Amino acid sequence: MHKGKGMKFVGDSRISAERKPNASKDYSEYPGRTEAFWPNFLLKEWLAGSVFLVGFLCLTLAHPSPLEGVADPTDSAYIPLPDWYFLFLYELLKYEFAAGPYIIMGILVLPGIAFGALLLAPFLDNGPGRRPHQRPIAVTMMLLGLASVIWLTYTSAENVNWEERAEANKPIPPTEVEIDTEHPGYAIYENSCMSCHGGSLEGTAGPTLVGIDYTAEEIAQIAVDGIGTMPADQFTGTDEELEQLAEFIVTVNEEAK
Incomplete structure (x- = not known):
């Protein structure tokens, strides 16, 4: 008890006069939640993350992201799409x-x-x-x-049109066929088609021409009318040259079988 100018101040012995820093909450009343953050809890998090990461890497290896063909600045009909x-x-x-x-x-x-x-x-x-x-x-x-x-x-x-884009973006199979450069249609192919379909018909800006299942008449029609992202009127030669070109492509595919 203290005296001061007629007033009495009573101290409570149950309250400490010393200030103590804030103590963390006692979690002992919550069973199962008293494990240490390091290394117990953090190790569980790392293990769960590692399992997810390994599974994700296996998925990317089994199903790699499809890559589109080489960019063709002359293809004005192509519409790029983001991921x-x-x-x-x-x-x-x-x-x-x-x-x-x-x-x-x-x-x-x-x-x-x-x-x-x-x-x-x-x-x-x-x-x-x-x-x-x-x-x-x-x-x-x-x-x-x-x-x-x-x-x-x-x-x-x-x-x-996802089906059309998937068809155009099929992976290019390696070609093992020998190109007959003496064929009369090869020179026509070299002038009209090689820039998009490659020297071995493997495909560059355009799809591969090896392994296609078209007749000579269908190939000739595609060369004139176009198909998919290939615009029409790409071939400007004579009818005889068109026939030779179609026969050349059919011959290459027959040898590839």
């Missing part, structure tokens, strides 16, 4: 408010606002609860972003 995880941004640039004179909106402003909002979501909604209904701002922003990405990706993928 699937960027398709939603590609689709965004098709809208009027994000294209043309407003292209900056599509490539900088809108994506910047969207990704910036996701980064700020935890700070805008920093309540103590972790349930979705207790974090309405963060959950709403995340659902809105996820729905936008899914919708834009689906809309973009819906307008792509």
